Amino acid sequence: MDDLVQARWSTLAGKARRDLRLGYFVPEFPSQTHAFFWREVQGLRADGLDVRLISTRRPKHGSPHSFAAAAIGQTRYLFPPRWGAALGRLLSQPRRTLEALRYVIRLAEASPRERLRTMALIPSAADLVEFCRSEGISHVHVHSFANALHIAAIAKILGGSAYSATLHGDLSVYGTDHARKLERAAFASCVTRPLATQLATVSRSDVPVITMGVDIDRFRPLEAKTTAPDAAIRAVSVTRLNRAKGHEYFLEAMARLVADGIDLRYTIAGEGSYRASIEDVVRRLNLGDRVTLLGAISEERVLALLGESDFLVLSSFGYGEAAPVAVMEAMACGLPVICSRIGGTADMIEDGKDGLLVAQQDVDGLERAARILATDPLERERLARAARQTACRKFDYRVTAAQLAGVIRTSLAAARS
Structure with missing residues (x-):
């Protein structure tokens, strides 16, 4: 009964x-x-x-x-x-x-x-x-x-x-x-x-x-991560093409690393009014063979892109950014993240533990963070594991x-x- x-x-x-x-x-x-x-x-x-x-x-x-x-x-x-x-x-x-x-x-x-x-x-x-x-x-x-x-x-x-x-x-x-x-x-x-x-x-x-x-069951680390044939380190951004997203600051940092002989590639997913300006910066820095702009892509393609990449960059500045979902998705996929201190990103990431935080519009800081992830695979892997753990705890x-x-x-x- x-x-x-x-x-x-x-x-x-x-x-x-x-x-x-x-x-x-x-x-x-x-x-x-x-x-x-x-x-x-x-x-x-x-x-x-x-x-x-x-x-x-x-x-x-x-x-x-x-x-x-x-x-x-x-x-x-x-x-x-x-x-x-x-x-x-x-x-x-x-x-x-x-x-x-x-x-x-x-x-x-x-x-x-x-x-x-x-x-x-x-x-x-x-x-x-x-x-x-x-x-x-x-x-x-x-x-x-x-x-x-x-x-x-x-x-x-x-x-x-x-x-x-x-x-x-x-x-x-x-x-x-x-x-x-x-x-x-x-x-x-x-x-x-x-x-x-x-x-x-x-x-x-x-x-x-x-x-x-985020769907932490779907956005998860690949069991066997694909390694690029050219062994290049691959950075990715997934965001609207808006000046406040700060793509140009990471491109400046990237140009310095490339000049030092680091084989770095950068894929930018998203669309917006600032596309032509980003293309101008890419040309000025002679990065045309290293930077790819994909335009707006589906969630399925985002998932695949994160699986192909080594770290995510969000170099936003100013107002309007809060808790970027692209950062959550990358962390859920076990991807180290370089992120500006903006909005709630300091709530999401503990600097040096599960990601790397830099000041807004800080090319030097972006360069230092990207150099760590591009040249130290053990540190990259440590941050990747911690990022996944944080995503499972906070972002389900x-x-x-x-x-x-x-x-x-x-x-x-x-x-x-």
Whole structure:
């Protein structure tokens, strides 16, 4: 009898967990950097949440990932809004509509032009309300602090679902009026401890730190690593081609090592507006036969590329970097990492133990770190083993997704009590 009772309670508990239907809101999903969002969705579903995908619009330049077609097929895009549903909501709730207009007018930190742009988001917010009602979505989690968070906040004013958000980079990157965006939010989380300090200045609630994760079963060291026929040491970067990613600083360091007779090759995966500038630097430094730009690549190709490489470089500077997933993936694959001290990278890496940290825009530091990894195979192997251990302990996507699911469930329970 006890077994039967336990089985019945387990069934009811499982049903209750699945009845929590979550809206998962990512702008321009799925773009080239969104593989980790797709992983988190799978982790949330495995934890019992019924996830519905929401986005602003489809990515402008498509997506290289194998999951893209499935993700697009599951995603409700809010730009352009469904005008019938949106106008029906706005006209049937005049008081709420006026309150939404007041929300925009009272954005004290925004310029007049920015307020007009935010005003144009109101129909999409109304569409989000109707979508959540039709799908039975009780909570919307937003992975952005920019316009997508405005949409969720306005949707709440219009009678929509509870909402929350995760901060992925410095607040200054995501516009203004963050306190207003979070005024009605159930909670706001972030992916690193430094970001929690920023977020605490605008959030009324405690700020949980929940990093994104990687599939440590898939991203793992190769049993037999491929050795290049030319025995060259191979560095790799996997990131958008943006000036703030600092490719030029590692290229300068690389040129010094090559001049000293070190056979170093560098593969850059990713696409962006800074590609031509990187190509100019490569030509200026006479590295054309040693540097390969692959463009945007799929997650499968990233996995293969990491397996072919000896270490990963992230030489970012400035603002916007938080907990780079490319670093997590490389560490999970047992790849030593050279990384700028930026955002939460010092949370992720212990310098000299499971990776190498350098100051931002520090060509000398990048040169020293790369020289160690290029010339000392025993040190490279030691850091590789430690990196894998750290990734398994900190970055398993199943653990991080369960943490997010737990905070969402707690916030909903608190709202009901």
